[in-house]
Amino acid sequence: MDFEIQTWVKMSAFAGGGIAMGLGAIGAAVGEGNAAQSANQAISRQPELSGEILKTLLVGQAIAESAAIFALVVAMTLLFSTFSADSIMVSVVMSAGLAMGLGAIGSGAGSGLPAGSACTGISRQPKMSSKITTNMLIGSAVCQTPSIFALVTAFILLFTTFSGRPVSPTWAAIMGAGLAVGLASIGSGLGGGLVAEKSCEGIARQPNSSGSTTMLMLLAQAVTQTPTIYGLLVAFILLFKSSPAADSIAPAIALLGSGLCMGLGAIGPGWGIGYSGGMAVRWSARNEKAVTDITKVMLLGQAGVSSTAIYSLLIALVLIFIA
Amino acid sequence: MAIEGADIVQAAAYIGASLAMGLGALGPGVGEGMAAAKTCEAIGKNPKEAGLLTRTMLVGQAVTESTGIYSLVIALLLLFVVV
Numbered sequence: 001m002d003f004e005i006q007t008w009v010k011m012s013a014f015a016g017g018g019i020a021m022g023l024g025a026i027g028a029a030v031g032e033g034n035a036a037q038s039a040n041q042a043i044s045r046q047p048e049l050s051g052e053i054l055k056t057l058l059v060g061q062a063i064a065e066s067a068a069i070f071a072l073v074v075a076m077t078l079l080f081s082t083f084s085a086d087s088i089m090v091s092v093v094m095s096a097g098l099a100m101g102l103g104a105i106g107s108g109a110g111s112g113l114p115a116g117s118a119c120t121g122i123s124r125q126p127k128m129s130s131k132i133t134t135n136m137l138i139g140s141a142v143c144q145t146p147s148i149f150a151l152v153t154a155f156i157l158l159f160t161t162f163s164g165r166p167v168s169p170t171w172a173a174i175m176g177a178g179l180a181v182g183l184a185s186i187g188s189g190l191g192g193g194l195v196a197e198k199s200c201e202g203i204a205r206q207p208n209s210s211g212s213t214t215m216l217m218l219l220a221q222a223v224t225q226t227p228t229i230y231g232l233l234v235a236f237i238l239l240f241k242s243s244p245a246a247d248s249i250a251p252a253i254a255l256l257g258s259g260l261c262m263g264l265g266a267i268g269p270g271w272g273i274g275y276s277g278g279m280a281v282r283w284s285a286r287n288e289k290a291v292t293d294i295t296k297v298m299l300l301g302q303a304g305v306s307s308t309a310i311y312s313l314l315i316a317l318v319l320i321f322i323a
Numbered sequence: 324m325a326i327e328g329a330d331i332v333q334a335a336a337y338i339g340a341s342l343a344m345g346l347g348a349l350g351p352g353v354g355e356g357m358a359a360a361k362t363c364e365a366i367g368k369n370p371k372e373a374g375l376l377t378r379t380m381l382v383g384q385a386v387t388e389s390t391g392i393y394s395l396v397i398a399l400l401l402l403f404v405v406v
Contacts, residue, residue, distance in 0.1 A: 187352070248326065248327070248330040248333075249326055249330055249331070249334050250330050250333035250334040250337060252334075253333075253334035253335075253337045253338050254334075254337040256338070256341075257337045257338045257340065257341030257342075258341065260338075260341045260342065260345055261340070261341035261342070261344050261345040261398075262345070263345065264342070264345030264346055264348065264349065265344055265345045265347075265348035265349075265352075266348075267348075267349055267352070268348050268349035268350060268351065268352025268353045268356075269348065269352035269356070270352070271352065271353055271356060272352040272353050272354070272355055272356020272357070272359070273352075273356060274356070275353075275356045275357065275359075275360045276356045276357075276358075276359030276360040276362075276363060278360065279359075279360035279361065279363045279364050280360075280363035282364075282367075283363055283364050283366070283367025283368070284363075284367065286367055287367045287368070287370065289370060290366055290367055290370035290373070293366050293370055293373040294363050294366050294367060296377075297359070297362055297363055297366055297373065297376070297377050297380065298359065298363050300359075300377065300380075300381070301355070301356075301358065301359025301360075301362060301363070301380055301384065302359060304355050304359065304380075304381070304384040304385075304388070305351075305352055305355040305356050305359060305384075307351075307388060307391070308347075308348040308351045308352045308355075308388070308391040309348060309352065311344060311348060311391055311392075311394070311395045312344050312345060312348045314395070315340060315341065315344040315395070315398045315399075315402075316341075318399075318402060319337060319340065319341060319402070322402075323337055323402060
């Protein structure tokens with residue numbers, strides 16, 4: 001079979017679009033289903049609050065949906081754009097699809113969690129509903145950061161000209177960049193959701209603590225983003241560092257492996273940092289006297305969790321610069 | 324593009340190092356996160372024991388970290404020693 005380059009690029013763009021939307025739909029669907037489940041339980045407990053709870057559910061689901069909408073935008077761009085007939089574009093369009101598809105999983109599933117716990121919280125403390133809804137909005141908006149990183153990377157991939165660079169090993173650097181951002185977003189997206197979930201629960205249990213709970217939530221969510229930022233860093237290095245042309249396959253595999261290593265290595269720490277941040281937020285809301293101690297231990301524990309992400313970053317950088 | 328045996332071996336070492344460290348970071352990340360989470364919970368329940376709990380958490384995390392360090396060692400061996 002002897003296809004023209006244009007045909008290969010089109011095939012890859014269609015496959016990439018399918019991957020972007022197929023994977024990108026997983027997270028938002030799970031997250032929104034989880035929110036609806038909690039809302040149903042909340043309404044069965046307090047049927048007279050059904051209007052308020054339904055409103056909160058819809059707002060929360062709308063935010064969780066945004067990750068899937070980013071994936072839809074990238075998929076549509078891949079399906080309906082015309083790409084230049086350059087063999088490097090085969091990997092560019094595939095990588096953009098992978099980055100956005102994988103990148104939407106964590107944020108979608110994560111931002112459904114605060115929506116669910118906000119509904120539960122309103123059924124427990126109807127008076128606090130506006131504070132809980134505000135906190136949920138802030139929390140789920142921060143949850144979207146990893147998917148926004150993935151969207152930015154996908155668009156940088158699609159709108160940068162790679163034609164002057166050698167096809168081997170640039171194709172592998174491009175695939176690696178997509179994998180690094182996409183996979184790294186999964187952990188941080190879920191982790192950010194766990195933090196926001198516990199903070200909505202905390203405000204519902206202890207209305208007086210709402211100010212300090214929201215502050216601690218933002219701190220914990222910011223730390224949760226670090227693994228994704230490592231992924232973004234590795235992706236940018238892969239995209240913007242030009243490599244000399246190589247006839248052999250080893251340099252290309254080193255660049256692809258670098259992206260894979262950073263992406264996979266960020267999933268566990270992202271989840272772990274988020275889980276510990278969530279517990280810290282929950283218990284600092286319940287025990288105001290221990291807030292300082294809990295915050296200190298949370299940061300110490302999160303630093304420990306980050307270390308494995310830093311090992312991955314180390315190996316990824318070694319693969320890029322030394323191998 | 325001429326691909327030779329030594330080239331394939333080198334490429335396999337790179338992908339092996341990448342998978343060793345990438346997958347090896349999953350477990351310690353999740354495990355240490357659980358340790359930190361439960362320590363925060365325990366301090367919330369019993370703030371007086373914060374010092375003891377922090378110490379125990381750090382020891383536990385150090386042990387949990389060991390599998391991550393094994394992965395790092397294997398990745399570095401694959402990159403610099405074996406091939």
